[in-house]
Every structure is written in C-alpha cells, then in structure tokens.
Amino acid sequence: MASVLVVEDDQFVRSALIRHLTEASHTVRSVGTALEALREVAHIRFDVVILDLGLPDLDGAEALKMLRGITDVPVIIATARDDETEIVRLLNDGADDYLTKPFSVEHLSARMSAVLRRARAAADEAQPSRVIQVGGLCIDPLRRQAELDGTALDLTRREFDLLAFLAGRPGVVVPRKELLAEVWQQSYGDDQTIDVHLSWLRRKLGETAASPRYLHTLRGVGVKLEPPNEDMS
Numbered sequence: 512m513a514s515v516l517v518v519e520d521d522q523f524v525r526s527a528l529i530r531h532l533t534e535a536s537h538t539v540r541s542v543g544t545a546l547e548a549l550r551e552v553a554h555i556r557f558d559v560v561i562l563d564l565g566l567p568d569l570d571g572a573e574a575l576k577m578l579r580g581i582t583d584v585p586v587i588i589a590t591a592r593d594d595e596t597e598i599v600r601l602l603n604d605g606a607d608d609y610l611t612k613p614f615s616v617e618h619l620s621a622r623m624s625a626v627l628r629r630a631r632a633a634a635d636e637a638q639p640s641r642v643i644q645v646g647g648l649c650i651d652p653l654r655r656q657a658e659l660d661g662t663a664l665d666l667t668r669r670e671f672d673l674l675a676f677l678a679g680r681p682g683v684v685v686p687r688k689e690l691l692a693e694v695w696q697q698s699y700g701d702d703q704t705i706d707v708h709l710s711w712l713r714r715k716l717g718e719t720a721a722s723p724r725y726l727h728t729l730r731g732v733g734v735k736l737e738p739p740n741e742d743m744s
Contacts, residue, residue, distance in 0.1 A: 513558035513627060517541040518548040518574070519589070520567050524612075528561065531616040543567070545574035552582045553711075556668050558630075559623055562606075564590040572601060579605040580704045582669050583696060585626045589614070643678045646738030648716075648725065650678050659716060669694070670712050673705075677726070677736035686733040709734065 515532055519525040520543040532539045540555070542548050545566045552560065560578065564571030575586060585607040593611045601609060607626045610619060643650040647660040652675050657664040666674065672694050677685060687705055695704070709726060718724040724739040 512536040512538065513623065514538045514556065515540070515623075516548065516551055516555075516557045516560045516584075518545070518560060518566070518571075519543065519563045520565070521563070524563075528619075531619075535616075535620060545569035545571070545577070548574060549577055549581065552578060552584060552667075553669075554667060557584050558627060559585045559587060561587050561589050561619070564588060564592055572597075572604065575601060575604055575606060580695065581708070582667070583672070584668060585630045587619075587622060587626060589619070643675065645678050645681045645736060646725065648674075648678060648738075650675050664715055666715065667711075669708060670715070673708050674712055674736075677734065680736075682735060682737045684729055684733045684735045690734065705734070 512535070515537050517525060517528050517532070517539060519528060519541065522543075525541055525543065529539050529541055540551060540557075542551060543566075545568050548560070548562070551557075562571055562575060562578075566574060569577075571588065571590065575588070578584075578586060586605065588601055588606045588609045589612065590610075591612045598609050607629070608622050610622060641652075643652065649658045651657070655671055657666055657671060657674060673690070676690070676694050687702055690705055709728065710720070713719055713723070713726055716725055718726065720728065725736050727735050727737065729735070
C-alpha cells in the first residue's frame with residue numbers, strides 16, 4: 512500500500528481521511544499547514560500527497576508550487592473549490608489530479624491508484640538499471656538505494672534524484688539551469704532550492720561546502736560530483 516501525507520486543516524475531514532486511508536492499509540501522516548507539509552516532504556518519502564487548498568498559513572496553490580520545488584511526489588488536490596479555470600491552472604502548476612469536496616473514500620482511492628500507477632510507470636521508464644559507482648558512493652537508480660563506503664544513505668526522494676543525476680555525470684560541471692530542468696522538472700526556479708538540497712546532501716555525505724569531498728560547487732558555473740582525491744588515480 513501507499514505512504515500518504517494528508518494536508519488538511521479541517522479536523523473533521525482530516526480525521527475521516529486518516530481513518531479511511533488507514534483502514535485501506537495505507538500508511539498515513541497528516542499536517543494542518545503548508546509549512547508543516549513542506550517540512551514533511553523534505554525529510555520523508557511519500558508515495559502521494561493529498562493537499563487541501565484552504566490552508567491557514569498559505570494558499571494551497573502557492574503550497575503546490577513550493578512542493579514542486581522540492582519534490583516530484585504525486586499531488587492530489589482535494590478542495591471545495593470547483594472553478595474550472597483554477598483547476599486547469601493547478602494541473603498546469605504540477606498537480607496530478609483534482610477532487611472536489613465532498614467526495615467518497617472509494618472515489619479518492621480510485622484516483623490515488625490511478626495516480627500511483629502513472630507515477631510508477633514513469634519511474635520505471637526513466638530509471639536506468641545500471642548501478643553507478645563513484646569512489647565510495649554506490650547508487651542503484653532502479654532500487655532507489657544509495658550507499659557511502661558500504662553504509663546506506665537515508666535520502667529524501669529529491670536528494671536521491673539530485674545525487675543520482677550528478678553521479679551519472681562524474682567530473683562534469685552541471686549548470687544549475689540543467690539541474691532545475693532535469694531534477695526538478697522546471698524551466699526556471701530559485702537557486703536557493705538547489706543550495707538547500709546540496710547542503711542536506713553534503714551533511715549526509717559527511718562533508719561541507721568549505722571542505723567538499725564529492726560535491727563541488729563552481730560559483731557562477733554549476734555543480735559537479737567526483738570521487739575524493741584519495742580515490743582518484
């Protein structure tokens with residue numbers, strides 16, 4: 512079954528979704544604000560996010576854009592709004608599906624299943640089968656597993672995507688614009704998004720920007736991943 516994040520500030524609706532999704536054998540976490548949702552997806556791998564638009568701290572449409580800056584997890588919008596223009600805009604902004612309240616649990620389950628099938632099919636087509644080895648780093652794109660010197664790395668979905676993309680091009684300086692396009696699937700964005708993820712990755716690789724081992728930032732040019740000096744011939 513799926514790992515689901517429910518982002519809903521209405522306690523009654525939130526409790527009902529948690530109960531029904533749990534009864535359907537899904538693993539469910541829930542939050543009531545956009546900022547909490549962003550923190551969750553930055554540190555935990557989810558299979559799907561159910562996002563309400565009427566959040567107390569940030570409109571769900573803005574929350575969707577921010578989510579898309581850090582993760583490609585499928586997002587199903589669940590809201591009382593039914594304006595067609597807004598629906599089209601949300602889908603263009605990265606939503607994978609849209610449900611108008613009230614809706615049945617069966618309807619939600621069917622939409623979730625369809626979204627998850629599409630996401631898994633796309634992932635299977637996009638992922639190469641070969642294991643990538645760079646120095647002490649071993650990355651298996653098919654199984655979405657990474658190890659450093661034999662120790663498994665606990666990476667978020669986006670951290671893994673970024674690491675795998677750079678590791679597939681060892682020693683090549685990748686422009687930030689290319690990282691946004693290939694890893695974030697965005698034609699434009701904030702460089703700070705990349706910097707934050709690089710910072711998280713460096714921490715998990717046991718290095719810092721001041722003393723890099725694998726990840727090297729060339730100011731104004733881009734980012735490259737290469738084996739540490741002691742691993743190079």
